[in-house]
Amino acid sequence: MGTTREPFTEIARLAPTHRGExxxxxxxxxxxxxxxxxLGRSDFTHGTxxxxxxxxxxxxxxxxxxxxxxxxxxxTRRQMTTHRCGLPDMRDxxxxxxxxxxxxxxxxxxxxxxxxxxxxxxxxVRRAFATWSSVVPLTFVEVGTEDDPDFFIDWRPANDPxxxxxxxxxxxxxxxxxxxxxxxxxxxxxxxDDSEHLWVNGAVVNxxxxxxxxxxxxxxxxxxxxxxxxxxxxxxxxxxDFTKRALTADDITGAxxxxxxxxxxxxxxxxxxxxxxxxxxxxxxIATEDFRVVTRPAQNNDTQRWRLTPVGAVYLIxxxxxxxxxxxxxxxxQDFTLVTRTAQDNDTQSWVIVHDPRTAPTTVRVQHLTNxxxxxxxxTATEDFRVVTREPQNNDTQLFAFTGSNKVxxxxxxxxxxxxxxxxIASKDFRVVTREAQNNSTQRWRLTRIGGVYQVxxxxxxxxxxxxxIASQDFRVVTRPxxxxxxxxxxxxxxxxxxxxxxxxSNxxxxxxxxSAAEDFxxxxxxxxxxxxxxxxxxPA
Ligand SMILES: [Zn+2]
Ligand SMILES: [Zn+2]
Numbered sequence: 001m002g003t004t005r006e007p008f009t010e011i012a013r014l015a016p017t018h019r020g021e022x023x024x025x026x027x028x029x030x031x032x033x034x035x036x037x038x039l040g041r042s043d044f045t046h047g048t049x050x051x052x053x054x055x056x057x058x059x060x061x062x063x064x065x066x067x068x069x070x071x072x073x074x075x076t077r078r079q080m081t082t083h084r085c086g087l088p089d090m091r092d093x094x095x096x097x098x099x100x101x102x103x104x105x106x107x108x109x110x111x112x113x114x115x116x117x118x119x120x121x122x123x124x125v126r127r128a129f130a131t132w133s134s135v136v137p138l139t140f141v142e143v144g145t146e147d148d149p150d151f152f153i154d155w156r157p158a159n160d161p162x163x164x165x166x167x168x169x170x171x172x173x174x175x176x177x178x179x180x181x182x183x184x185x186x187x188x189x190x191x192x193d194d195s196e197h198l199w200v201n202g203a204v205v206n207x208x209x210x211x212x213x214x215x216x217x218x219x220x221x222x223x224x225x226x227x228x229x230x231x232x233x234x235x236x237x238x239x240x241d242f243t244k245r246a247l248t249a250d251d252i253t254g255a256x257x258x259x260x261x262x263x264x265x266x267x268x269x270x271x272x273x274x275x276x277x278x279x280x281x282x283x284x285x286i287a288t289e290d291f292r293v294v295t296r297p298a299q300n301n302d303t304q305r306w307r308l309t310p311v312g313a314v315y316l317i318x319x320x321x322x323x324x325x326x327x328x329x330x331x332x333x334q335d336f337t338l339v340t341r342t343a344q345d346n347d348t349q350s351w352v353i354v355h356d357p358r359t360a361p362t363t364v365r366v367q368h369l370t371n372x373x374x375x376x377x378x379x380t381a382t383e384d385f386r387v388v389t390r391e392p393q394n395n396d397t398q399l400f401a402f403t404g405s406n407k408v409x410x411x412x413x414x415x416x417x418x419x420x421x422x423x424x425i426a427s428k429d430f431r432v433v434t435r436e437a438q439n440n441s442t443q444r445w446r447l448t449r450i451g452g453v454y455q456v457x458x459x460x461x462x463x464x465x466x467x468x469x470i471a472s473q474d475f476r477v478v479t480r481p482x483x484x485x486x487x488x489x490x491x492x493x494x495x496x497x498x499x500x501x502x503x504x505x506s507n508x509x510x511x512x513x514x515x516s517a518a519e520d521f522x523x524x525x526x527x528x529x530x531x532x533x534x535x536x537x538x539x540p541a
Contacts, residue, residue: 004197039053059090087236100175109143124201154192169193204240327348338386416515
């Protein structure tokens with residue numbers, strides 16, 4: 001706990017070494033290559049850059065996107081001395097992409113010991129689970145440590161008995177049953193090294209972002225191996241002072257190869273009905289009644305309509321009539337009662353929506369992000385039909401059904417404030433542009449989820465957003481009729497501030513727009529640029 005130590009220090013001290021050379025310190029490199037699957041334990045001469053070691057180095061360099069020299073050179077040293085995951089990149093020197101999917105859709109997890117480095121570490125892991133369940137039809141339900149969880153989450157000493165993390169390893173997990181490298185029995189580990197690293201929430205110098213590392217390790221737990229795509233979540237190394245909390249197209253493709261696409265998106269205005277009673281979530285709107293959340297019979301008015309807004313993979317739940325947000329007392333002396341409050345910039349208003357695989361996509365459990373408790377409701381008038389949070393109970397009082405939707409949005413460029421719009425006639429090439437707000441259907445877009453990615457369809461024309469994929473056509477974004485191919489599919493990748501970058505699935509480029517009239521405010525795709533011209537605010541229209 002506390003401070004981050006330098007990773008792989010013996011490798012950091014080793015001078016460049018070429019084929020045939022002998023150096024005692026090369027043993028540390030050979031151990032590294034063995035530890036992460038590139039080199040067989042008995043295949044090499046200790047301390048000599050022999051043929052087997054050269055081949056393993058070349059394999060490592062190729063996997064990491066480095067120049068392939070087969071030597072221990074400066075670029076290799078830099079890459080090897082980056083903090084990384086404890087699981088191997090190779091099996092017997094061969095890369096493997098995905099492996100052994102689970103044979104069921106509902107998986108459970110429990111927390112043991114957290115870290116003393118920060119607060120909110122469990123909420124960060126819950127968010128990471130929610131991010132994966134937003135792209136594949138898996139649900140992750142938090143249970144107690146005594147409830148036979150599938151995954152056991154713990155912060156541990158570096159000399160972890162089940163898999164040593166001593167050196168530069170941040171964390172480890174394991175693959176699903178049948179492909180295990182740590183244990184053949186449940187629960188599977190998700191272990192963070194609490195001796196050699198400072199754990200934080202956010203980008204902090206010398207600190208490692210818990211959600212970023214959890215997102216990677218959960219990828220293994222569902223069956224993904226390390227990726228060689230730099231910038232993907234499943235790439236094996238991670239830096240301090242850095243966050244990567246959104247999945248990339250590479251990660252999403254890998255997960256959907258195993259499980260197919262996720263079943264539902266909740267984004268818009270809904271009623272929320274308790275499965276056991278059929279009563280609807282409602283709330284008092286006045287202070288004398290404490291803004292308390294209750295259930296009532298159906299009334300067909302806005303006090304029973306709730307706007308679900310995804311913030312990353314978790315949700316805000318806002319009463320349409322009062323504009324107040326569902327919030328929860330977190331203590332027993334207040335009965336864990338739910339109330340509505342005005343917007344507060346903290347996680348007590350954040351909720352994880354856990355789909356129930358038996359009844360997906362519309363029946364869900366609703367978990368409080370910070371206290372881990374589940375939405376539930378008294379079913380009797382004597383208890384005032386009050387809505388509370390409770391520990392998980394495997395019964396219908398904690399199941400709620402969503403009805404309704406509103407998947408039409410405006411899409412606003414953050415840098416210019418202009419809205420996505422499109423010419424609707426062929427002579428103007430159906431070109432997509434940005435315009436000032438006009439409050440009409442040419443600026444309204446229907447987002448249809450196909451797995452973890454989206455089709456984006458203009459409400460007025462019914463045409464789909466597409467993009468030329470070659471420079472000679474300026475990578476221009478246009479609308480076209482439906483074509484059923486990946487050039488019309490877009491990944492919406494959330495940034496931490498609630499905006500999105502929008503990436504074309506077929507070629508990986510990002511939606512961007514000229515900001516000047518001279519260039520017609522044309523929308524194009526570009527390589528990632530990490531600036532506001534590629535960030536878009538997507539709001540219900
Ligand atoms: Zn890993
Ligand atoms: Zn462990």
